[in-house]
Amino acid sequence: MTPRIRRLVPPSVGAIALVAMLTGGGPPAAAAESTIGTDGYVHVSPMGTVLGADPYYPKDGNGGYDVGDYNLAIExxxxxxxxxxxxxxxxTATQDLSRFNLDLCGLSVYSVKVDGVGxxxxxxxxxxxxVTPRTMLAAGAAFTVEIVYGGSPRPLGTARGLVGWQRGYESAVAVGMPRSAMTWFPVNNTEVDKATLHVALTVPNGWQAVSNGTRVSDTPISGYRHTVTWAEETAVAPSAVMAAMGRRWQVDTATLPDGRSVYNAYATWALDKRALGNKLPEVIEFLSGVLGDYPQSAAGGMFLDRPATTHPAQTRPVYGVYAGMSDLVYATAYQWWGDGVTTKMWKDTQLTESFARYAVWLWDAEKNGVDLDQRYLDQVTAAKADARFWAPKxxxxxxxxxxxxxxxxVLMVHALRKTVGDELFFQMYSGFPAINQQSNQGWYDFGLYAEAVAERDLSGFFGAWWNGTVIPADEFLFPGEGR
Structure with a gap:
């Protein structure tokens, strides 16, 4: 059978109160009395427990301040x-600050000013x-840093290939997780320091330039150049920032029923992807029925004419030449589960990835008549004897x-659905990103929320699926109707 999709159900008052208590009010102030901002962002729980730096990338991000906005002018x-x-x-300084760090790979820095002073x-x-300012920055003080820099940006290697600034034939694209932004601008490279973004990209005539948010202007500046300015007024995590520019690219514009703008950009040899890009309003309508109102300021995509891993950048995901409908649904769902509610540390990545990718299953059930219980059974059966499949936590x-x-x-998400039933599952699925828009959460936070919504102990399920390194026992592998 095709499981029926339940529409948005508001989360319970108790669950909202619980998660509001857990969320806290943004990046915490450094606990130490030193006036030197930490090299590596130190995570602190809402209860005051020092969790330390991100264990995967301990030098990424920095302490002592909270970024409000990045305004970038790049030629x-x-x-x-x-x-x-x-x-x-x-x-804004979150402590008395005599020195602080930013993250920037390569590139030459020519000058730095703090509040207009060298x-x-x-x-x-x-x-x-x-950066060492001429005078101490007092805790709570707003300040401005101006950095003039340049050079030839280079990408970074990851297990999934190169990320960051990558040159192509008559093009350049800056995108990727987990460490992309630092390859092309100075950034506090931690997911918990989201900020608004304004990007002015100057390129030769005949080139297009695309970034996050809404296109503000396209201004000629000489006989052979023009500057395209983009603004993302919804705070964005560093990993969700993108920029792309290329010769003979085309940008299509449209408007969603609620008035928000859609910008789909197509590389020179990717015009055949228009059929896919034109499906975006339908995907947003479908997901809005499942997850609630679309949470971003604009929508669209960047469709490349070369192979690339789909990257769900905020408002403007980037798709490779082989991208299909599943990529479009996943990257759009990530606007709720990933760009809306974002993880705290990179070890939490699978929380948002799993729930965003489950949206593809829901689309297949609704649009293609796929029996999700059978898909789940087939995939579990195929992986049952593969210890490597179950080994990662x-x-x-x-x-x-x-x-x-x-x-x-993704299998875990379907098993959770079968464990708690459709009504409670879709309350969790829509409610968690709804009450945590533009904030950061982790597995522990979602676990508390899920138990509050379900009003039951789910620790056995969490232990088997979230922290387990072997195939879950049958009571958790085939719960409820799926058994």
Missing amino acids: YLPSSTSIRAKATITA ATHARVGDHELV LTDPGARAEYTPTAKG
Whole structure:
């Protein structure tokens, strides 16, 4: 049979109160009395427990301040594949601050100013930009950092291939997880420091330039260049930032029924992807019926004419030449589960990945008549004897293996649905991102929320699926109607 999709059910008052208590009010102030911002963002629980730096990328992110906005002016020079750039960063000190760090890979830094006054800067390690203001920044003070920089950006290697700034034939694209932004602008590279984004991309005439959010202007600046400015007024995590530019690209614009803008950009040899891009309003309508109102300021996609892993950047996912309907549904669902509610540390990646990818199953059931219980049974049967499939913990798969257990994670989501039943499951599925929009949560937080919604102990299920390293026992593998 085709499981029926339940429409949005508001989360219970108790569950809202519980998660509101857990969420806290944003990046915590550094616990230490030092006036030097930490190299590596130190996570602190809402209860005050120091959790430490991200165990996978302990030097990513920095403490001592909270970024409010990135304003980037970048000129791309195709002949030398280099950039000339200026980043203006507005932030608030969360402690008395005599020195702080930003993350920037490669590239040359020519000058740094803090509140308009020249500041000392130094490069440390492979991506630390250390800034020492002329005078101390007081806790709670708003300040502005201006950084003039440039050079030829280079991508970073990950288990899934290269991420960050990548050059192509008459094009450049900057995108990827978990460490993309630092390859092309100075950033506080932690997921918990979301900020608004304004990007002005200057390219030769005949080139298009795309970033997150809404296109503000396209201004000629000389006989052979123009500047395209984009604004994302909804705070975005560093991993969800993108920029792309290319010669002879085309950008289609449309409007959703609620008035929000859609921008679909197509690389030179990707115009055949228009049929896929044009399905986006239908996908948003479908997912809005499951997850609630679309949570982002705009929508669209960047369709490349070369192979690439689908990257669900906020408002503007990036698709490779082989992308299909499943990629479109997944990346759109990620606007709720990933860009809306974002994980705290990279070990939590599978929380949002699993629930975003389960949307593809729901689409297949609704649009293609797929029997999801049978799909689940077939996939469990195929993987039953494969110890490597079950070995990674969903809650901690390991550094550079964040995406390895994604198929296991999707099975977990369906098993949870069968455990609690459709009504409670869809309340969890829509409610958790709804009450945590633009915030950060992890497995522990979702576990508390799920138990509050279900009003029952789910620790056995969590232990078997989330933390287990072997195939779950039958009571958790085939719960409820699926047994």
